[in-house]
Amino acid sequence: MKTTSTLRRAGITLLAATTLTAIPTAATADPSHGARAAGWHGAWAASPQSATAPFAPNWSQTGFADQTVRQTVRVTAGGTRARIELSNRYGSTPLKVTGATVARAAEGGAVRPGSVRTLTFGGRDSVTVPAGGTLISDGVPFRTTALEPVTVTLYLAGPTGPATFHHMAAATSYRAAGDHRADTAGTAFTETSGSWYYLSGVEVSGGPRTARRDGIVAFGDSITDGVGSTTDADNRYPDELAERLAATGRPRAVLNHGIGGNEVTNDTTWAGEKAVARFKKDVLTEKGVGTVILLEGINDIGGSGPAFPGGPTPEVSVNQLIEGHRTLIRQAHAHGIKVVGATLTPIKGSFYFTPENEAKREAFNAWVRTSGAYDSVVDFDRAVADPSDPDRILPAYDSGDHLHPGDAGYRAMAEALDVDRL
Template sequence: MKTTGTTFRRAGTALLAATTLTALSALSALPATAATAATADPSRGGAAWHGTWAASPQAAAAPFGPNWSERGFDNQTVRQTVRVTTGGTRARIELTNRYGSTPLRITGATVARTAEGGAVRPGSVRALTFDGRGSVTIPAGGTLLSDGAPFRTSAFETLTVTLYLAGPTGPATFHFFSGTTSYRAAGDHRADVAGTAFTETDSSWYYLSGVEVSGGAHTARRDSIVTFGDSITDGVGATPGADDRYPDELAERLAAAGSPRAVLNHGIGGNQVVNDTTWAGEKGIARFKKDVLTERGVGTVVLLEGINDIGGSGPSFPGGPTPEVSVNRLIEGHRTLIRQAHARGIKVIGATLTPIKGSFYFTPENEAKREAFNAWVRTSGAYDGVVDFDRAVADPADPDRILPAYDSGDHLHPGDAGYRAMAAALDLDEL
């Protein structure tokens, strides 16, 4: 999936059907390195792979309080749940050490079908391999794919990926806002069915940046959709664990319309188009190449980003103010993203910025910038299509404010109903 930085592929050999700790330990005794595993790519053997779930990586940070990224892991097992948007007959995971300063040792990994809490469904635990081996080392800056595995998945099924990290990892590459629960246990519990050992919880994803499938009805087509943006794409304000972000709602809407497609969420809360931040990821014009252009099978990207560029220069931006961004500079940032996408044959749907009145970002100056930028989105002709998220969620009686029924409560992020309205605003024919 990834081709930027230090990137590696995995051979599409069988995922082992080991479900006992003995078998998993035997696999872990066979080391692999990302360098050796890079020699084979399952796609060269004719398997058509595409992403079915994704999360953009971030460097270790704690903008809103402690999390596991700062210290990383040491003789611990981390169990993470993700919901895929399309199905297939084979699956593989993507792991990343993009922001690590030292090599990352994955002692072992499993995939299973999710049950309640930190538990998984009996009989579903499968050991993942890397170039036929049970463990792998990912260099600092590197990203890799596991071997392709015979593991049938269905659209909107929730999977559990478990990683055992036997040695100290140092600060962890992660995705801060997951909107779901991750679990941690002391020692090696990758083969556990019960969740009793997983006594710690967190709301981020660690090292896991993608799930790919092959063998489904749509894996040979270039029709996947990436949603790219900030916290409103990431789903801040949606009910945790309910999968009600606007990209989730879009995937469900496409399936209900008889046109199921993979929808990959590459939003990062707090992210900006033209400024790097200390906690919210690389600027959009830099990470777009790594997060979007390396996804397999993508045909369209929905681009919703810029409100943090507008509001980030004020004192309310977490981590401290970032340099002020003019409307013209924000527009040029979007033009850069459009050029990057078009160079790869990817269609771009531009989105207007949603209302901010009543939020900590609102000032007359910021509102004037938002309105000027939205006018450009609607009229410039720079995109292949436009979705007016602003008007989709605005209060008709006060168009600078989110409709109360759509507001999560902070007057900046939509709630579940607002995200459904955003998904409904997209023209499926344009996609």
């Protein structure tokens, strides 16, 4: 690892410590933070993004017309009732959802017979989500347990135009022509995608812990999003953390608000709004959350280079990145949310690695460890680093690109978190 004198020679200065529910795009959190809002709290989440296809074709840019989309997600907290959140945050026209169901997941695009429940919106089967808006369905009796997969199916009869979606799902979504929202078999769902569409949350109520603000948000970029993990295996580090918590007999909601490619200080055309802007929309609107794990900044460091997908973004200094984190900490603390700061994981051997970028990463990590700005710190860097070459991910933890961990690396990250201090 670099010494302080090496960082100084690189010209880097460390800063010292110092019922139908509509949610507008620029919503701020309710001061009660939802803990008393009929006991509803988040059980699964994904951050919305605007339509884009930087790596491979998906369904976001063309949208849907007379098609059914079936999406399976794993809830991290259980309850006796469920409802969903639909986002049209980046839609330029209203989104008409003709009908929706929730069911217990089976294999592929199938669901378990007898489990399908019709979702309503203000008592109606169909709903229109305003351009730029978010809507929450009515609650439906639907018993769930922590770590259970549930399937949400949306029938979109009319043309939607470009779709608000979550690009890197590490999960398979299914599409069928026509109306198949009530199907239990998956035979009609012949098309697949690796993204989520319109679905941005699943909330539950009636569980044993609904009155507590003990939910956790994992906030960050692709390493929080789970890039490099096995598709449909729920092996992202937030998934592994949820499994650790459930194994103690005290399951808690863990909500993943990572976006692959996201930056703290720069907006991008393909990886979402900058973190300091989207934090209040994605995190502060979540119900029952008391802790956020903040792991973000490697794209700010590497994004100005020619290898950055989607084209380079403006160069970001270590001090600018630190100020971005301070902004996020202030936003969280203003809403009574504790912040766990995380060090940035190794990049040696990846397309981001240069001596200058590595010096920035080392300097920022030194600030995370020593500043006292966070409520607590988790050292993901050391958790996945190769002891014989600490600037590189341990080969057993590497997904293969020397930037993103694989399944074992994400498990090591989750194990580095002190669950008693969360």
